[in-house]
Amino acid sequence: MCDFCGDQVETVLHAMRDCPLVMPLWLNMVHPNRWMDWRSLWATACHLAWIWRNQERHGINFAAPAAMVMRNVHSYALADQALRSGSNSIRMEHFISWEAPPEGWIRLNTDGSCREDGHIGCGGIIRGRDGEWIGGFAKFVGHG
Incomplete structure (x- = not known):
């Protein structure tokens, strides 16, 4: 059983997506009016959610990772854009609604x-x- 909600068997899918502890992370990060690099968002979110769950389990105070994930994804997108452009300047992103x-x-x-x-x-x-x-x-x- 899941150590956090006590309601479900702790599968990988439950631990990383469906557990009430982690679900708000996904619901707050995926904005319906913004397009973003889903691969980098998903990988960063899974990594930080796993760290969060482990630190919560061992009593280490770790802030909810949603804001940290978004900062990392934004930094990744800017760095990736600069590398692809081959210049030192960074273009501004325009989100499509x-x-x-x-x-x-x-x-x-x-x-x-x-x-x-x-x-x-x-x-x-x-x-x-x-x-x-x-x-x-x-x-x-x-x-x-």
Whole structure:
């Protein structure tokens, strides 16, 4: 059983997503009106959620990681952007707004890109009416 909620078997999915201790982390980080690099957000959030759970278990006071995750993701995005541009200047990001689907529907947003070296990729995210995350994907398509 989960040491924190005592309600569910402590599977990896429960410990990292469904436990009431960790669930607010995901609900507060995934903003329905912002597009962000989901891979870096997910990896950073999982790492900090795991540290948080372990430190809570051993009585070490560790602040809830949501704000820390967002700072790390933002720093990662800026550094990645600077490296890709090949210059010392950093471009500003402009967030694309998201619109809720009609009642009873879900929204699938997709995007794709091709780098100068020919690497092609695509990705998408499915959200419900209230912006809740339902599913998503990222795929390396190949070279073109």
